[in-house]
Amino acid sequence: MQRPIVTVWSLLAVDVSEKDRKRSLVVMRQSPYGSSLSRASVDLALAMGAFEQDYDLLFMGPGVLQLVAAQDSEKIGVKNIGRILSSLPLYDMESVYVDAAALERYGLNEASLVLPVKLLDDPSLRSLLNDSDHLIGC
Amino acid sequence: MNYALLVLSSPVSGHGARTAAHFAHSVIARGHHIERIFFLDEGTSNGSAVAVFPQDEADRLEPWTNLADDHCVELVLCISSALKHSMLDEQEAERYDRATTTHPAFVVSGLGQLIDAASHCDRLVTFGG
Numbered sequence: 001m002q003r004p005i006v007t008v009w010s011l012l013a014v015d016v017s018e019k020d021r022k023r024s025l026v027v028m029r030q031s032p033y034g035s036s037l038s039r040a041s042v043d044l045a046l047a048m049g050a051f052e053q054d055y056d057l058l059f060m061g062p063g064v065l066q067l068v069a070a071q072d073s074e075k076i077g078v079k080n081i082g083r084i085l086s087s088l089p090l091y092d093m094e095s096v097y098v099d100a101a102a103l104e105r106y107g108l109n110e111a112s113l114v115l116p117v118k119l120l121d122d123p124s125l126r127s128l129l130n131d132s133d134h135l136i137g138c
Numbered sequence: 139m140n141y142a143l144l145v146l147s148s149p150v151s152g153h154g155a156r157t158a159a160h161f162a163h164s165v166i167a168r169g170h171h172i173e174r175i176f177f178l179d180e181g182t183s184n185g186s187a188v189a190v191f192p193q194d195e196a197d198r199l200e201p202w203t204n205l206a207d208d209h210c211v212e213l214v215l216c217i218s219s220a221l222k223h224s225m226l227d228e229q230e231a232e233r234y235d236r237a238t239t240t241h242p243a244f245v246v247s248g249l250g251q252l253i254d255a256a257s258h259c260d261r262l263v264t265f266g267g
Contacts, residue, residue, distance in 0.1 A: 022256070022257055024256060029267070030267075035179075036179055036180070036219075036222070037146065037179050037180075037267060040146075040178050040179040040216070040218075040219055043218060043249065044178070044249055044252070047248070047249035047250065047252075047253060048253055051250055051253045051254075053253055053257070134256055134262045135262075135264075136144065136256070136262065136264060137264050137267055138146065138178075138179075138264075138267050
């Protein structure tokens with residue numbers, strides 16, 4: 001009979017300490033190879049994972065192109081951003097959100113992306129932006 | 139209130155960097171604190187001690203160095219962006235056998251410095267991007 005009580009208390013303890021932690025949202029808005037900013041933001045996301053931060057990723061606008069599975073950057077001599085992004089789940093990142101309207105605009109769907117994502121319509125996109133403690137827009 | 143700034147804009151293109159420096163000065167003038175200013179991607183060029191700008195235009199380096207000299211604000215250039223943008227402090231210049239190109243008010247360090255500042259500040263404000 002003791003066990004459930006102990007579990008409840010440990011859950012409460014976690015809940016209190018978690019309250020002080022900040023929840024960041026890294027917003028990716030740049031196409032993958034148009035500038036160096038996309039790569040800088042991907043590096044930032046990887047670093048946040050390495051430093052055990054609570055963070056989510058949001059891809060919106062041309063940023064959704066970073067997630068395209070069928071991308072090949074070999075001939076422009078830079079690393080494949082999609083391949084780097086596909087390693088993100090190893091870094092304990094919470095969720096990857098995608099602006100559903102942007103995905104549709106580029107004729108893409110969830111199956112054409114390198115990661116499992118959560119699609120957001122405009123109202124849920126707005127509430128995600130409102131609910132995060134910090135937005136890091138790159 | 140405690141602020142951290144992320145500067146993505148280059149001093150050469152647009153006015154994002156100038157706006158960021160003005161914002162930082164205003165924040166301090168109103169009695170707030172700046173935890174750290176972190177420069178990423180093209181923003182790292184703001185730390186250049188060697189860039190020469192037209193004499194009849196506003197000084198682009200001084201607003202930053204004043205923040206460090208007068209208000210002890212930490213100015214940190216992201217190392218991976220800095221190296222690509224020719225921004226080498228003394229230590230990196232020695233490591234890669236190159237000339238030093240950053241102003242001594244700036245330090246070159248890792249993304250951990252941005253993450254650390256973000257976790258301590260009340261507001262993280264991004265300029266550019």
